[in-house]
Amino acid sequence: MKYYATKINEKGNIAVDDTILVKDLPCTAGSRILEGFKSLFSAEAVTRLEDKGYTISGKTHVGEFGLDLCGEFSHYSEKEETIKGAAAELVKNGEIKAALGVDMNGAPRRAAALSKVCFLKPTYGTVSRYGVVSTAASGEQLGVYANGVETIKEIMEVIAGHDDKDGTSLKDAAYDYKCDAEVRGKKVCVVKELLEKADENTKSAVLDYAKKLETQGVIVEEISLDFFDNANTTWQILYTAETCNNVSRYDGVKFGFRAEEYRNIDELYVNSRTQGFNFLTKAVILYGSDVLSKNRYEDCYGKALKVRRVIAEKMAELYNTYDAVLTPACSKTEFKEYSINDAFTKVFSEGVFTSVANLTGTPALVSGGVQLMGNHFSETTLLSLAYAVERMGE
Amino acid sequence: MNYEVVIGLETHVELSTESKIFCSCGGHSSPKEPNDCVCPACSGMPGMLPVMNKRVIELAVTAGLMLNCEISRYTTFDKKNYYYPDLPCAYQITQLNHPICTNGVVTLKTSQGNRDVRIKQIHMEEDAGKLVHEGKFSYVDFNRTSVPLIEIVTQPDFRSAEEVVTYLNKLKSMFRSGGISECEEGAMRCDVNISVREEGSDKFGVRTEIKNMSSFEAIEKAIKYETQRHIDALEYGTEELVQETRRFDDVSGKTFAMRNKETEADYRYFPDANIMPIVIDDEWLEQIKSAKPVEIDEKVQYYRDEGISETEIEMLVSNHKLSKLLDDVVAMGCNAKETATWILTDCAGVLRKDGKTLDELNVSDTQLAAIIKMVAAGDINRNAGKKILIAVVEKGVDPVAYCKEMGLDRKVDASAVEGIIDNVIAGNPQAVEDFKNGKVKAKQALFGACMKELKGAGDVNLIRELLDSKLNNL
Numbered sequence: 001m002k003y004y005a006t007k008i009n010e011k012g013n014i015a016v017d018d019t020i021l022v023k024d025l026p027c028t029a030g031s032r033i034l035e036g037f038k039s040l041f042s043a044e045a046v047t048r049l050e051d052k053g054y055t056i057s058g059k060t061h062v063g064e065f066g067l068d069l070c071g072e073f074s075h076y077s078e079k080e081e082t083i084k085g086a087a088a089e090l091v092k093n094g095e096i097k098a099a100l101g102v103d104m105n106g107a108p109r110r111a112a113a114l115s116k117v118c119f120l121k122p123t124y125g126t127v128s129r130y131g132v133v134s135t136a137a138s139g140e141q142l143g144v145y146a147n148g149v150e151t152i153k154e155i156m157e158v159i160a161g162h163d164d165k166d167g168t169s170l171k172d173a174a175y176d177y178k179c180d181a182e183v184r185g186k187k188v189c190v191v192k193e194l195l196e197k198a199d200e201n202t203k204s205a206v207l208d209y210a211k212k213l214e215t216q217g218v219i220v221e222e223i224s225l226d227f228f229d230n231a232n233t234t235w236q237i238l239y240t241a242e243t244c245n246n247v248s249r250y251d252g253v254k255f256g257f258r259a260e261e262y263r264n265i266d267e268l269y270v271n272s273r274t275q276g277f278n279f280l281t282k283a284v285i286l287y288g289s290d291v292l293s294k295n296r297y298e299d300c301y302g303k304a305l306k307v308r309r310v311i312a313e314k315m316a317e318l319y320n321t322y323d324a325v326l327t328p329a330c331s332k333t334e335f336k337e338y339s340i341n342d343a344f345t346k347v348f349s350e351g352v353f354t355s356v357a358n359l360t361g362t363p364a365l366v367s368g369g370v371q372l373m374g375n376h377f378s379e380t381t382l383l384s385l386a387y388a389v390e391r392m393g394e
Numbered sequence: 395m396n397y398e399v400v401i402g403l404e405t406h407v408e409l410s411t412e413s414k415i416f417c418s419c420g421g422h423s424s425p426k427e428p429n430d431c432v433c434p435a436c437s438g439m440p441g442m443l444p445v446m447n448k449r450v451i452e453l454a455v456t457a458g459l460m461l462n463c464e465i466s467r468y469t470t471f472d473k474k475n476y477y478y479p480d481l482p483c484a485y486q487i488t489q490l491n492h493p494i495c496t497n498g499v500v501t502l503k504t505s506q507g508n509r510d511v512r513i514k515q516i517h518m519e520e521d522a523g524k525l526v527h528e529g530k531f532s533y534v535d536f537n538r539t540s541v542p543l544i545e546i547v548t549q550p551d552f553r554s555a556e557e558v559v560t561y562l563n564k565l566k567s568m569f570r571s572g573g574i575s576e577c578e579e580g581a582m583r584c585d586v587n588i589s590v591r592e593e594g595s596d597k598f599g600v601r602t603e604i605k606n607m608s609s610f611e612a613i614e615k616a617i618k619y620e621t622q623r624h625i626d627a628l629e630y631g632t633e634e635l636v637q638e639t640r641r642f643d644d645v646s647g648k649t650f651a652m653r654n655k656e657t658e659a660d661y662r663y664f665p666d667a668n669i670m671p672i673v674i675d676d677e678w679l680e681q682i683k684s685a686k687p688v689e690i691d692e693k694v695q696y697y698r699d700e701g702i703s704e705t706e707i708e709m710l711v712s713n714h715k716l717s718k719l720l721d722d723v724v725a726m727g728c729n730a731k732e733t734a735t736w737i738l739t740d741c742a743g744v745l746r747k748d749g750k751t752l753d754e755l756n757v758s759d760t761q762l763a764a765i766i767k768m769v770a771a772g773d774i775n776r777n778a779g780k781k782i783l784i785a786v787v788e789k790g791v792d793p794v795a796y797c798k799e800m801g802l803d804r805k806v807d808a809s810a811v812e813g814i815i816d817n818v819i820a821g822n823p824q825a826v827e828d829f830k831n832g833k834v835k836a837k838q839a840l841f842g843a844c845m846k847e848l849k850g851a852g853d854v855n856l857i858r859e860l861l862d863s864k865l866n867n868l
């Protein structure tokens with residue numbers, strides 16, 4: 001059983017998902033198409049951690065381009081038994097202090113929920129995406145796995161802050177986060193429609209968490225909101241289109257995997273990409289290519305951009321009333337093995353819990369197997385709510 | 395029947411920036427070898443993000459101001475998808491939805507009088523790389539990827555090849571004098587949209603597009619050929635015209651239809667999420683406006699007022715580097731007309747000796763100003779100035795130090811000059827004798843001998859005066 005795609009330091013205290021670049025190390029993003037590729041530079045978050053004395057233990061296995069549920073479909077899992085949600089599991093076992101992951105469509109949040117560790121997907125633009133193997137630039141964010149929220153705060157304070165090398169990076173040079181802000185009197189809502197999509201174990205985990213919040217003086221209310229399915233469809237249109245475009249650079253010409261047999265440039269492209277990508281990535285490419293095509297653009301991609309704005313407004317409205325939304329991070333507490341042919345629809349059905357945060361660039365924190373979402377820059381609220389529950393113990 | 399040709403133009407112009415449009419690679423205008431000016435960003439490696447080069451926006455806005463465009467205060471970038479090995483990301487970053495400039499107009503002076511051509515839009519984009527085919531193999535050179543371009547799209551307002559060439563020449567001199575583009579061979583590329591209709595009709599005929607031409611001569615020939623092809627089709631039914639993309643073959647002077655595959659692709663344009671929308675506020679726009687070089691007409695008038703000749707003015711306004719050098723030297727307190735002569739005659743002469751042109755001039759404004767000032771102040775004579783200039787061009791010496799070192803300074807001690815003249819008179823009895831017999835040339839020979847002894851230094855007038863008085867007093 002392997003956690004690492006590349007291990008470099010037994011004593012390292014930070015693991016990095018294989019969708020994040022570390023100078024001179026191979027980076028495959030779980031895909032054959034990047035076989036043999038080594039990075040010439042480190043991600044900004046990695047450099048900032050190293051500058052503060054943290055050491056990188058290695059690159060943890062991920063599902064191909066982070067597109068699956070939580071790491072079950074890596075090209076390398078076909079050859080050897082790789083661990084699903086490897087970074088989350090390493091954190092849980094206490095082998096490392098924290099890990100970095102890329103949250104484009106909820107994979108690290110699901111992994112954290114299943115392993116019962118924490119993962120914070122911060123507000124879009126607070127952590128540099130320089131050195132992230134990009135799939136959907138408009139919603140992906142580099143985040144942190146750790147056993148407790150205090151460690152998340154510690155790591156976030158190192159990696160967050162403006163970076164000139166990322167045009168989407170916000171201008172604030174640094175951020176102060178707190179875990180121990182007052183939570184008494186904060187208002188949290190539970191969305192009925194999302195709760196109904198989860199199994200009994202997950203449902204009771206969310207309700208237990210709500211009760212614990214209430215004992216800390218938090219006001220919890222159940223509400224009904226109907227737009228999470230629309231948000232999920234919207235994000236699927238946007239992320240598949242952006243991913244299709246971003247992975248088009250992996251063509252067998254410049255680096256990574258190239259098919260052995262080809263007679264001309266078209267065959268070089270087709271054969272390299274056919275053999276280099278897995279079924280799920282191909283499904284994403286086809287879907288994304290379709291929603292961008294001339295005949296479909298207005299009805300699909302163009303409309304999704306408009307719906308994104310509407311949903312952002314609706315979420316902002318919600319956050320006028322509530323400080324956070326409490327939801328499941330995924331529908332189950334355990335996923336059985338399944339065929340990659342079902343992966344695209346499976347990922348979509350789980351996306352209903354996670355998509356809205358990617359779509360609107362808002363922060364989402366997984367802790368104790370559940371998810372807390374909040375408005376832009378509400379990390380301190382989310383961390384403090386989770387910390388209040390964390391301190392209560394089991 | 396009388397026909398009228400209707401032409402619209404899309405012109406790509408490479409911008410003169412130090413670095414590429416989305417990365418800090420420089421030196422791309424004169425790379426030494428393939429893939430010399432390449433980084434992870436412009437070679438499509440994962441993890442790199444485009445970082446907007448502000449200078450590109452400023453140059454695009456300046457071009458828009460010159461072409462009387464409306465400047466968009468909100469401008470965005472889009473991705474255009476297609477696979478080709480010279481395009482490392484398999485998409486090109488360009489502008490579709492919110493181009494930087496729109497609705498401009500440029501007035502052309504043609505043989506038919508003044509003609510207005512409307513500019514539809516100007517947008518910014520990155521260039522692609524280059525493929526080199528050798529035998530069985532093809533090689534990729536990314537030196538040109540992400541080199542900044544602007545594309546200027548006109549309305550179909552041209553009515554002849556002459557107008558098109560006049561327009562292109564106007565763009566060229568405008569952009570060169572404005573420091574927007576060097577517009578060197580290949581740095582300006584055109585796509586020509588062309589259709590033919592009955593004179594007086596307000597309907598457009600079938601339109602064809604001739605792609606990717608860079609020489610004005612080829613553009614003119616292609617338009618003339620294509621116009622005739624359309625007229626023949628309409629008049630004699632030689633063929634059925636279809637809307638298509640064509641290429642011009644320089645050798646045969648004909649245009650040929652391109653394969654459909656290349657022209658009917660769906661580029662799946664969509665907004666680039668890595669580049670935030672750019673807002674050009676009043677302050678920035680004012681800054682760009684005030685930094686905008688004076689219009690050519692104003693500049694020409696200024697040079698004329700300073701007494702610079704028409705030929706020299708033409709050379710200056712068509713070359714931003716030279717006019718900037720002149721303006722900078724003048725700003726240091728030198729006379730404009732003198733400076734123009736120094737640059738266009740003296741510098742050009744020195745370079746010509748080495749088989750070079752003014753484009754390769756490597757004299758800085760301070761170096762040139764130092765030489766001109768020494769001459770103007772009477773410290774050295776013009777010949778000595780030229781000697782210094784040669785040394786500056788060839789060895790990059792400091793003019794003032796070099797002047798001292800070589801003893802070219804004219805302030806040679808008057809008694810030393812006198813001594814040298816005495817020696818020359820004593821050493822050339824024959825010439826002195828000839829002078830006494832009324833041969834004017836003899837005096838010139840003696841003067842030359844003095845100058846030779848003085849190695850070009852010394853005040854010429856003083857030497858002449860002293861020599862005269864000594865000869866007359868013999």
Ligand SMILES: [Zn+2]
Pocket residue numbers: 414417418419431432433434435436437540
């Ligand atoms: Zn570069």
